[in-house]
Amino acid sequence: MKPSLMLRALLPALLLSSIAAAQPPSAQAPSSQPLSAQPPTAQAPEAFIADYASKHQFNGTVLVKQRGEVVYSGSFGEANRAFAVPDTRQTKYRIASITKLFTATLVMQLVEQGRLDPERTIATYLPDYAGPAAQRVTVHQLLNHTSGIDNMDKVTSAEQAISEGIPAYQHPWSSDQLLARFASGPLVHEPGKVFDYNNGDYVILGKIVERLQGKRFDEVLNERILQPLGMTDSGMLYQHDIVEGLASTYFMRDDLGRLVNDLPVYPENWYAAGAMYATADDVLKFSDALFSGRLLKPATLATMFTPGLDDYGYGLWSYTTKVDGKPYRVVKRPGQIMGAQSQLYRFLDEDLTVVILSNTGTTDLDEFVAAIGKRYVTARQARR
Template sequence: MKSSLRVLLLSVLLVSPMAAAQAPATVQDPEAFIADYAGKHRFNGTVLVKQRGEVVYSHSFGEANMALAVPNTRQTRYRIASITKLFTATLVMQLYEEGKLDPERTIATYLPDYAGPAAQRVTVHQLLNHTSGIDNMDKVTSAEQALTEGIPAYQHPWTSDQLLARFASGPLVHEPGKVFDYNNGDYVILGKIVERLRSKRFDEVLDERILKPLGMADSAMLRQSDIVKGLASTYFMRDDLGRLVNDLPVYPENWYAAGAMYSTVDDVLTFSDALFAGRLLRQATLAKMFTPGLDDYGYGLWSYTTKVDGKPYRVVKRPGQIMGAQAQLYRFLDADLTVVILSNTGTTDLDEFVAAIGKRYVVAPAAKR
């Protein structure tokens, strides 16, 4: 199988966000393009577009459960993978605004019992933008390896404390601040910092600080033991078999603050609207989050300038992928345009899809539907 498990499991971008967004624009109607692209690329999931304060497009494709032929709908709950990181970064920056956390202080400042060699050398800032240099927690590098050996970090019922100790406290393999290395372990550490400073479990903080205030009743952290009504089953492509198969058995809670959430397109949009409108963080704090570092990565998202028909636009983007679970939150900061895509199959290049949708709505605004 050609697919890398690190791509399948860890929400790593397959193409650079800027390259995807800079494809030449077309006059094709956005809705016609979405339908055509979805059909040609076997897209399975829901697309939602909001422009100038109005939802101008929403449509679902394929099935939430293939065995039972249950269709995807706008109400379907999907695993949102690393969109979770943007929630975590928001919780961290709320602590910053309250004066309880300084991004330039080290891990040991907030987790004095952290045993890794990064304790006194790696800052919260470096965790947020994936330049910690801490040994990456994900060692499985191919689907073949996962199928024959398993995935240690995700197929054993670890507690968050065990995840921290076993998978996020390794040696420094890069000088802190010098190399971008997308590492779920960075956000495991951040989740534990949130817990320590709030004196509550991460899911409780998430619920109290974001989900309940925004009325996001269709969003929460996943646990293997929970039966979640309306949650889409997930399927990834086995290249050696040439077909979709059920995702590998895992404990979804092991993605913790790095990727364990589920949500709907409307709830993700609600979060996006509140975040970018300054209802969760002040605008000055958002500017800090959106400042691109290495690989154009800010705090919990990619931030860059792209061009559509020669005109520059500031874009922020938060993708996610864990096997068949794929997700995209894509916002044009200068055009009041947001695209949310949630999917339960690993069949479509959502980096390309979301960028193409965005540029079409920018150049050809649609009427409310």
């Protein structure tokens, strides 16, 4: 069984990292019938999106850009259910583990500057790091989740989270405390040998970015990515901040049979692993800049996109999918924290990007994003 499948089997959608959404389409579980049995040409892409959103209770925004042009934009459902505020293209969403791709980009910018070597260990850049991984785990292994460090997410069921709470996220830990308490544990795997999706790996990377830049992670993020790209509707979430236009998030309580408010948490505790918010347009700005080489050089991007264990590169999954029997290179960055779900999906050979941001845990976005992408590829092939 692939590690991503194993994790999906163990952890329900409530759980608090991107694990539930973090798998390539080859590992997806279909809803009613396999996608392979659904002809991509049966519906125009726009009609398919509307139909799927309705049938699968999708709440959120979908944005599709192909060959330099936004070819689809649509929002569904409500950003705030108590006040019946609709989701719109301007709605800000929690983007969960898409944050990891921003963090990986900041790390690789340091590599390009000659200030960081991915093959050096944690202790090289954090000499006061107290965990046993200090001299054994490399930056490369943090980036591709093969560090072997004990996983910081110990909650294994929705019932446990509801009854016992979520220790890493329901106390106001500082990033230094997160590092010491949740990302400095024992080595449970030999470094480099096992893929284990661990938010703690990206907590460590965030602290390395801070140490080398001499600034807080959010300041580096603003200076290196958000401000240069004009991403004015994006940032890091903090419990003490009120973000205008931010969607409330809701998850499905199976025991109650309805959506409920997400559990109370300190969103900043996801830190460099998952604490960002953005609009769909801002995620697209980041995607455009990243994949066009404006943030990193082509050779650096090639390194990021090189699949390791579980087809994971640096901050994203990288693999080959097929549309009408033809192979296409795809990279994918999903995210999920309770009701917050997100997808950044890119066909590298087709200049096609699909962004999906959602504020309810009601829809299988792995299936949805793959189906959208395949339909737009097929539609373009038909026009040739």
